[in-house]
Amino acid sequence: MSKDIRVRNKMIRNILFYITVCLLVLLTVFPFLWMVSTSLKYDTQVFTNPIQWIPKPVNWNNYIRVWEEVPFLLFYRNTAVVSVFGTALQVFCCSLAAYAFSKLRFTGKNVLFGLFLATMMVPWHTIMLPQYVIMGKLKMLDKLSTLIMMQAFSAFGIFLMRQFFMGIPDELREAAKVDGAGEWIIFIQIIMPQAKAGMAALTIFTFVGQWNDYISPLIYLNSPEKYTIQLGxxxxxxxxxxxxxxxxxxxxxxxxxIFVVYLFFEKQITQGIAFAGLKG
Structure with missing residues (x-):
């Protein structure tokens, strides 16, 4: 009798679990489905009650007007330039810093790394005004290069890459040094190839953040021809x-x-998050 009760309780827990998961998935997917449905409507159909998920008639002309009424292709190019170069710069710089924190020995290493991590607790909105003043004095306002340079370092990126580098045996680095390799050769030819999953995870996180960024371009860009997609x-x-x-x-x-990048890096992202979590 007790066994039947346990089986029944387990079944009830499983049912409640799956119902909860389904509700959470629906809650997550609902805004996206509404966005897709709304993109195919006329403005007079947007706020009809009840919601008309499949609009009648379907207005495909919205996707044509997007590219005709504003210079959307130019905004695409600007966003791509900022996102690609900003991501590449951040991955490279964070990897260099992470290598130093994980493999090199120097005085105050742990303290300095702790200070880097502490910056993650400071909201960016508290420092955006000082950053704007500094960029203004450097004559760097209204330039795409400013948005790229501001992404050079990330405390999260350094932490993520450090976790990967710490999982690489030190014997590889020591063997390379015995063969006469310098730190730069060790970093490029030995350490980096071993951390492809971490680089992929950091790449997607950085790229998505750059692509979707609205506040930074709003603050630093004034010329419409330099707008990113979010401003467009x-x-x-x-x-x-x-x-x-x-x-x-x-x-x-x-x-x-965003969808394309995620499809290419899905496996590496999953591995990267799991590995960083285990090492943390």
Whole structure:
């Protein structure tokens, strides 16, 4: 009798668990489905009650207007330049710093690393004004290069790559030094190839953050020809009106590179997060 009770209780727990998971998935997917549905509507259909998930008629013209009414291709190019070069710079610089913190010995290493981690607890909004003042004095306002340079270092990136480097045996580095290899050769030819999963994870995190960034371009960019996609989407909002259907169509177009990057790096991202969590 007790065995039947245990089986029944386990079944009830499993049912409750799956119901909870399904509700969470629905809660996560609902905004995306609404965005897709809205992108195919006319503005007069957007806020109908109840929600019309499959609009009648379907307005595919929104996806054409996105590219015609604003220089969306230019915004795409600007965002790609900032995201690609900013990501490459951050991955390289964070890997260099992580190598030093994980493999080299120098006075105050742990203290300095602790200070780096402490910066993760400081909201960026508290330092954006001093950063703006500094960039203004350096004559770096209204330049895409400013957005790239500001992404050179990340405390999270250094932490993530350090976890990977710590999992690489020190014997490899010592054997290379015996053969006459310098630190630069060891870093490029031995350490980096062993941390491809970590680099992939950091690449996707950084790229997504750069691509979706709205605040930094809003603060530092003034010329419309230098706008990124996130600022370009704001052009669909007038002084008194908001073209929701057009904005949703533009947002979906802006998400395409994110999907592509994730599809290419999905396996490495999963491995990277799992490995960093275990090492942490």
């Amino acid at each position: 989407l704001k052009m669909f909002a007038g002084a008194y009106t908001m073209e929701y259907a057009l904005t949703m169509a533009g947002t979906l177009c802006a998400m395409i590179p």
